[in-house]
Amino acid sequence: MSGKIPGVNITTLSALSEPNRMNIVELLRQGPLTVGEIADQLGLRQPQTSKHLKVLSDNGIVEMQAEGNRRIYKLRPEPFQALNSWIQSFQSVMQERFDNLDAYLKELQNKEK
């Protein structure tokens, strides 16, 4: 029992932890954009932009709609919902309730028969 990660897809975090991809996501919050527009606004080259979009797409963070010559990318809600419910499960941590170090120290001492 050592390997199970409950809430989040680790790959979602991985995908978002790349600065350019995070920038793409932040940009797409405002609405769908074509590859060219994304590359333009972020100062990226077209091939790298496509590559990053592929990673985001493979992870379900983004979806694509072909429109003639261009591909329009936009955010998908699911990964963010998942991320949200995962972080929500950290309420107790965020409220700093259980930083009961003293209790733990006592427990440690007990074990040290």
Add this chain to the structure above:
Amino acid sequence: MSGKIPGVNITTLSALSEPNRMNIVELLRQGPLTVGEIADQLGLRQPQTSKHLKVLSDNGIVEMQAEGNRRIYKLRPEPFQALNSWIQSFQSVMQERFDNLDAYLKELQNKEK
């Protein structure tokens, strides 16, 4: 002006996107633990455990308190609070509303098959 990421420390996501470190975080939710205990419960070797803890510590995800021979690690609330408020700012994305009627209609047609 191409590099600023508003809410999250990208390094927080990066740190959490490594499976073993995510496991450590999940484990520490329940309360503080020593290096040995962490290594034990996750089936990791001590040196790797220390290294991962260093990364988590450098990113402020975890803090350490020396207690004689041992080091007790526990979660810090700040990164999770930050992550939370960042994800909260995606409310509009997370509530999936169909601002794209065409896609919706197309999907309808597929189901009629």
Add this chain to the structure above:
DNA sequence: AAGCAATATTCCTTGACGGGAATATTCCTG
């Protein structure tokens, strides 16, 4: 049909990262 525009893909190189093994450091105990 030809050429151009928009995007995707491939190949190559380089740097970062994680694991293994060994060693260093600090503290505790007899």
Add this chain to the structure above:
DNA sequence: CAGGAATATTCCCGTCAAGGAATATTGCTT
């Protein structure tokens, strides 16, 4: 004080991911 426990650090190596450059692919326009 010696030895052992708990943890940190260093070195080496293999893998992987990201950027650059070139090329392929598909659609549009005239």
